[in-house]
Amino acid sequence: MNLKLLAAAALLACASLAAETFSESDLETARELRAAALAGDGGFEIVADLTTLIGPRMAGSDGEKRAVEWAQKMLRDQGFDRVWTEPATFPVWRRYGQSAKVVSPASQPLTALALGFSPSTPEGGIESEVVMLDDLEALENVSEDEVAGRIIFVRNRMERTRSGAGYGQAVGVRSGGARIAAAKGAAALVIRSIGTSDNRFAHAGMQRHEKDVDMVPALAISNPDADLLERLMAGDEAVRMQVEVDAETIDAHTSYNVIGEITGAGRPEEIVALGAHLDSWDVGTGALDDGAGVAIVTEAARLIAGLEQRPERSIHVILFAAEETGLWGGHAWARAHADDIENYQLVAESDFGDGKVYAIGARVSDEAWPVIQAIQQELAPLGIELGARRASGGPDFSPALPLGVAAVDLHQDGTRYFDYHHTENDTLDKVDAESLAQNAAAYAVLAWLGAQSPVSFGSGKTILQQEKGD
Amino acid sequence: MNLKLLAAAALLACASLAAETFSESDLETARELRAAALAGDGGFEIVADLTTLIGPRMAGSDGEKRAVEWAQKMLRDQGFDRVWTEPATFPVWRRYGQSAKVVSPASQPLTALALGFSPSTPEGGIESEVVMLDDLEALENVSEDEVAGRIIFVRNRMERTRSGAGYGQAVGVRSGGARIAAAKGAAALVIRSIGTSDNRFAHAGMQRHEKDVDMVPALAISNPDADLLERLMAGDEAVRMQVEVDAETIDAHTSYNVIGEITGAGRPEEIVALGAHLDSWDVGTGALDDGAGVAIVTEAARLIAGLEQRPERSIHVILFAAEETGLWGGHAWARAHADDIENYQLVAESDFGDGKVYAIGARVSDEAWPVIQAIQQELAPLGIELGARRASGGPDFSPALPLGVAAVDLHQDGTRYFDYHHTENDTLDKVDAESLAQNAAAYAVLAWLGAQSPVSFGSGKTILQQEKGD
Numbered sequence: 015m016n017l018k019l020l021a022a023a024a025l026l027a028c029a030s031l032a033a034e035t036f037s038e039s040d041l042e043t044a045r046e047l048r049a050a051a052l053a054g055d056g057g058f059e060i061v062a063d064l065t066t067l068i069g070p071r072m073a074g075s076d077g078e079k080r081a082v083e084w085a086q087k088m089l090r091d092q093g094f095d096r097v098w099t100e101p102a103t104f105p106v107w108r109r110y111g112q113s114a115k116v117v118s119p120a121s122q123p124l125t126a127l128a129l130g131f132s133p134s135t136p137e138g139g140i141e142s143e144v145v146m147l148d149d150l151e152a153l154e155n156v157s158e159d160e161v162a163g164r165i166i167f168v169r170n171r172m173e174r175t176r177s178g179a180g181y182g183q184a185v186g187v188r189s190g191g192a193r194i195a196a197a198k199g200a201a202a203l204v205i206r207s208i209g210t211s212d213n214r215f216a217h218a219g220m221q222r223h224e225k226d227v228d229m230v231p232a233l234a235i236s237n238p239d240a241d242l243l244e245r246l247m248a249g250d251e252a253v254r255m256q257v258e259v260d261a262e263t264i265d266a267h268t269s270y271n272v273i274g275e276i277t278g279a280g281r282p283e284e285i286v287a288l289g290a291h292l293d294s295w296d297v298g299t300g301a302l303d304d305g306a307g308v309a310i311v312t313e314a315a316r317l318i319a320g321l322e323q324r325p326e327r328s329i330h331v332i333l334f335a336a337e338e339t340g341l342w343g344g345h346a347w348a349r350a351h352a353d354d355i356e357n358y359q360l361v362a363e364s365d366f367g368d369g370k371v372y373a374i375g376a377r378v379s380d381e382a383w384p385v386i387q388a389i390q391q392e393l394a395p396l397g398i399e400l401g402a403r404r405a406s407g408g409p410d411f412s413p414a415l416p417l418g419v420a421a422v423d424l425h426q427d428g429t430r431y432f433d434y435h436h437t438e439n440d441t442l443d444k445v446d447a448e449s450l451a452q453n454a455a456a457y458a459v460l461a462w463l464g465a466q467s468p469v470s471f472g473s474g475k476t477i478l479q480q481e482k483g484d
Numbered sequence: 485m486n487l488k489l490l491a492a493a494a495l496l497a498c499a500s501l502a503a504e505t506f507s508e509s510d511l512e513t514a515r516e517l518r519a520a521a522l523a524g525d526g527g528f529e530i531v532a533d534l535t536t537l538i539g540p541r542m543a544g545s546d547g548e549k550r551a552v553e554w555a556q557k558m559l560r561d562q563g564f565d566r567v568w569t570e571p572a573t574f575p576v577w578r579r580y581g582q583s584a585k586v587v588s589p590a591s592q593p594l595t596a597l598a599l600g601f602s603p604s605t606p607e608g609g610i611e612s613e614v615v616m617l618d619d620l621e622a623l624e625n626v627s628e629d630e631v632a633g634r635i636i637f638v639r640n641r642m643e644r645t646r647s648g649a650g651y652g653q654a655v656g657v658r659s660g661g662a663r664i665a666a667a668k669g670a671a672a673l674v675i676r677s678i679g680t681s682d683n684r685f686a687h688a689g690m691q692r693h694e695k696d697v698d699m700v701p702a703l704a705i706s707n708p709d710a711d712l713l714e715r716l717m718a719g720d721e722a723v724r725m726q727v728e729v730d731a732e733t734i735d736a737h738t739s740y741n742v743i744g745e746i747t748g749a750g751r752p753e754e755i756v757a758l759g760a761h762l763d764s765w766d767v768g769t770g771a772l773d774d775g776a777g778v779a780i781v782t783e784a785a786r787l788i789a790g791l792e793q794r795p796e797r798s799i800h801v802i803l804f805a806a807e808e809t810g811l812w813g814g815h816a817w818a819r820a821h822a823d824d825i826e827n828y829q830l831v832a833e834s835d836f837g838d839g840k841v842y843a844i845g846a847r848v849s850d851e852a853w854p855v856i857q858a859i860q861q862e863l864a865p866l867g868i869e870l871g872a873r874r875a876s877g878g879p880d881f882s883p884a885l886p887l888g889v890a891a892v893d894l895h896q897d898g899t900r901y902f903d904y905h906h907t908e909n910d911t912l913d914k915v916d917a918e919s920l921a922q923n924a925a926a927y928a929v930l931a932w933l934g935a936q937s938p939v940s941f942g943s944g945k946t947i948l949q950q951e952k953g954d
Contacts, residue, residue, distance in 0.1 A: 120538065
């Protein structure tokens with residue numbers, strides 16, 4: 015068989031997979047949804063409204079409270095059949111202010127943000143000599159003598175990648191550095207921002223937080239400021255800094271996941287759940303993180319709600335609370351749905367900005383993998399390839415993975431995402447409507463065909479047993 | 485004559501112009517300087533030192549004082565024959581803090597900077613309804629009734645251009661808006677930043693300042709925040725803002741222009757003066773504005789100082805004080821040299837960042853214009869075209885124009901310049917060493933051939949009479 019024939023045969027085999035799995039009518043509807051989403055603005059007006067009328071909505075803040083009200087009204091306005099909330103309780107960290115400056119051998123104010131759950135410094139701040147370390151490993155290995163009483167500066171630099179993998183490689187020092195610094199008697203921790211911006215924005219971010227584990231005050235400085243500090247450290251003179259943090263941690267606060275449902279016509283108790291998170295960091299307006307996700311999944315579901323035909327299964331849009339401060343909404347959802355997790359046929363969260371989707375990965379039963387392949391055929395015109403047979407479902411669904419939930423990842427191009435992530439520069443003007451529309455098209459096809467699939471995706475026992483058997 | 489012959493003839497005519505004007509040896513030296521500058525880093529280490537060891541150096545600040553010490557030592561280290569200072573006295577504006585936020589119908593903190601010489605608000609700030617106006621003309625025409633007691637927001641937007649002409653078109657409302665707002669009884673003025681950054685940085689900048697003219701407190705907000713405010717203003721509800729400024733104006737402070745000389749071997753009393761300004765805004769480290777200029781003109785002169793042969797005329801590098809707050813160093817220099825202005829054969833300031841030079845313009849006597857054309861022939865390999873027969877010499881030499889000083893403008897590509905201009909994002913990482921080197925090459929050729937020219941450029945009476953005769 016020559017190559018052309020082989021390709022033609024492969025194409026036929028592929029084409030028949032979708033046709034074997036779904037009715038011609040369901041496939042036609044999927045294509046109509048795809049076209050309608052691409053012709054629209056991807057829900058740009060949703061993220062515009064959220065960022066303009068609400069703005070910053072840090073978990074536990076007044077902004078978040080207003081966002082929960084806004085989201086319920088918005089989902090009703092978009093045509094969902096039912097809208098409700100489910101509670102989530104979490105600790106709250108409040109930023110009142112911070113500063114960082116070099117005091118010697120030069121006087122240089124630095125652009126800095128305290129990291130989440132950083133304790134306050136004493137009033138007037140902490141001034142000390144700076145010790146520069148390469149990365150988390152160097153911090154783990156440095157002797158107490160070298161850092162006791164000092165301000166530790168860790169200079170590790172996040173790499174820009176399409177997948178965003180550079181984030182995971184660099185973020186460890188942000189998550190856990192302050193407890194190591196505390197254990198070694200350091201005075202404070204300053205890190206190069208975990209982000210790729212060349213502009214003078216510090217990237218905020220969470221630290222692992224346990225009540226009984228000591229942490230030093232910790233701040234991220236912008237990449238240009240980290241360059242400056244590295245240049246000063248390369249000189250002959252000792253470098254001294256002064257840092258100040260004014261912040262507060264409140265033990266328990268209750269907010270809400272906001273859920274909208276398009277009720278299925280055939281098997282309404284079976285659910286395809288699309289997620290995004292409603293909360294944001296406090297310093298931007300949370301346009302890319304995660305206003306974009308809110309817009310994408312809402313727009314996808316809205317297009318399905320607008321069809322004359324109801325989907326077979328129900329479709330949920332879940333707007334999670336308090337993702338940024340520790341996936342608290344996700345944990346609450348997993349706890350609340352541990353007993354009916356097998357009803358959640360497929361879950362997928364959009365939480366990676368507005369970058370275009372380039373691949374679909376899934377964590378489903380063996381019987382359901384061909385359905386994912388069939389769905390990918392309808393995503394292919396959007397430039398979406400078949401990815402791996404694994405998925406997390408996104409951060410807020412990850413607490414449900416141990417319950418065996420079936421999950422899909424629509425992998426987005428994250429090349430630019432970490433230029434804005436967790437900065438005050440995460441604002442509406444960064445959101446590209448065309449790119450949002452491609453995302454909405456992908457989620458609409460996924461949700462529709464997921465809801466129409468005659469095959470179960472295997473949530474619950476099947477996948478749990480499969481995982482255990484690995 | 486066919487076109488090829490015409491072109492060849494033109495080329496010959498051109499080639500002979502340089503050869504007729506300058507000795508073969510001087511032209512060879514110009515080419516060596518050009519090559520040496522291109523092979524170097526354009527003085528990148530100078531701007532690195534200035535931004536790292538001094539940083540912000542607002543006129544009248546401790547940083548500026550340290551910069552004056554730094555500059556004298558640096559010029560001596562670079563091999564100048566003589567280094568001295570000349571005083572300049574000016575009013576000082578000190579920024580202690582500011583804030584701007586929307587309080588209704590949403591709660592949105594905005595990224596803002598008070599404009600230079602803004603008065604303070606009462607403690608606790610000013611809260612009022614916002615009136616949005618299109619531009620300076622609309623502000624001039626609006627009735628007192630519409631704006632009395634209100635916060636005026638002017639939304640005019642600077643256009644991006646290579647020449648930077650968009651700045652001049654947009655800046656009027658920044659320079660003079662607050663006095664018009666005061667005359668109409670407004671409470672405060674908020675403007676869209678005069679700058680092209682898509683990032684969330686407010687662009688600082690000066691206002692015209694006279695002791696007896698009232699101004700309202702005035703702030704610039706970042707472009708993304710101006711977008712947000714415009715979007716809120718397009719809604720149905722009245723928009724209210726709260727602004728606060730804490731600042732102080734001090735009547736008189738003395739600082740210094742720092743001058744380095746390469747003493748001429750033949751006609752040392754005749755001078756080619758290259759300028760840049762040493763002061764910066766308070767919010768960045770003044771890397772592009774004007775650390776780049778300091779580096780470019782110093783590097784150009786340093787290369788000439790490193791020659792075995794001294795130039796015929798003297799070459800000065802003048803690092804001006806307090807350009808940003810009103811060209812105070814430039815005014816002091818013009819006053820100090822009013823009586824010997826004819827000795828300043830040619831003046832040219834570099835104050836437009838690191839963009840490549842693309843044209844040379846000059847304001848010289850009729851007899852000297854062919855010399856400029858000959859110099860342009862030696863700049864052509866750098867991609868520099870012949871521009872107009874007019875020049876300002878740059879901001880700090882402009883006060884000497886009425887004295888009839890001969891001036892050159894090396895026009896730089898300003899496409900990116902106003903992305904960083906007067907923001908906290910004007911930092912070293914934005915400076916491109918290759919582009920600096922092209923600038924240094926151009927200034928080295930200009931200064932060398934300007935110093936070797938047997939023709940006078942006509943400073944003083946000739947140009948003054950010519951101007952008067954226009």
